[in-house]
Amino acid sequence: MNHSQGASINPAVNTTDEVIVSAKGLRVYYGDKEALKGIDFSITKLGVTALIGPSGCGKSTFLRTLNRMNDRIPGFRVTGNLIIEGENPYAKGVDLLELRRKVGMVFQKPNPFPKSIYENIAVGPRAHYGIRGSKLDQVVEEALNAAALWDEVKDDYKRKSGLSLSGGQQQRLCIARMLAVNPDIVLMDEPCSALDPISTGRIEELIVSLSQTKTVVIVTHNLQQAERVSSHTAFFMFGELVEAAPTEELFANPQRDATRDYVSGRFG
């Protein structure tokens, strides 16, 4: 695997023109602090959209607003317009569980449950689809395959604890766990920042292959990673969306000074 050059694993990702996430004037507050200052941004179906920007710029806040993971933070408020798959996730009467079934999430640090690999993955499909027995076995195997983990764990995945896996395997287990509920949109919050380069390469390959059938939105601090895996890139700074464009364009020909300074490594 070659990590220094962008072209190694990024094929011509098949994106569409169909908008799946659309934000208009989206503002987020934590208490008095305005974390997102009116974001206008659309994400098209399929492909990978990378969110980049310096720490505290709002990219993670934007990501976590999409599946309402910020709801648990005291003082969190959101205004403006957000539409995901035709629905406003903050509208009254929205089924939060259904939103999170449609919009899956992978976190910065692998967080498998202290249970067997099988149980880690079975939790979601059991809760959402009520399946049991051999049907559930099948879903677990498919999810492990989709996360490129099956070959490494197939002998003892029903007994072995998810915590006994290596960091990279744990992250793929978390991806399998998320895939097992079959989301349409996959949110990833710096999924490789705790991993070594080889594990990172495997996850990146996985991200690209997932993006053939799912819409992936990834927050990353690693500009090379954004270049390698994403079809579109959005640059955030101070809670604002500075610039969004197809990845090659944004890196080769940034329109704004701040974007140019950031992607050329002058700050960050």
Added chain:
Amino acid sequence: MDALTSLGNHNELLTKRDSKRSLWSGVGVAAIGLVTLFVIAIILFLIGTIILRGAPSVNLGFLSQPPLENMTAGGIWPQIRGTLLLIGGTFLIALPIGILGGIFLAEYAGSSRLIGLVRGLITSLAGTPSIIYALFGLAVFVLILKLNISVIAGWLTLATMALPVIVLSTEQALKAVPNSQIEAGYALGMTRWQVMSKVALPQAMPGIITGIILASGRAAGEAPPIIITAGIYFRTEKEMGFLELIRGATESLPLHITEGLR
């Protein structure tokens, strides 16, 4: 190398430093070793004394028969039975309430001023001396509710005493579950209760069990509440139904030992 000439020949300083360090390290290890030996010696002395002096008296008859000849012979079965009965009933009452209370405080209560006050009160109740619970049980359960000195009054008194410990340890064990685990549950589309029962509670279980053990030690071992609300030194009835058993006072180990020492 030349920049720090004021340090002079620093190899000499390093040698001095190292000999100082190894001296203190040796002293430290020796001190820790001595203290450890002392603690082991005390434990061996305690266990040894109990076994050497107690073992000849303990046999199946001692554990399975009632006391005889004005408490100077026979066994201690009624006292064991009474103590087990008291603990069993106490936990039947205190466990569900205590664990649900802990879950409520940890996950549902939020952080209002009222909840802060409640939490403070529970904490001070957990540290309240058992004699206070004994007097409370006597006033409320024995006299006002007219339960008399009985196993039921003992259960309620001991449950009141065990509750705060169980509530607090459950709450703390739940709060110690990493946020990343909780978020993983929510991100999979679990309900609040599913996150609680499938993610948080299993991981908090060791801490909760520690709390239960602490509470049971307190409930079974504290003599005052048992003596005042449920205790009787001996009785003459031989066979009783369960209802009669719990409506009346019971023999118990703390009271038996206290009386026996007079």
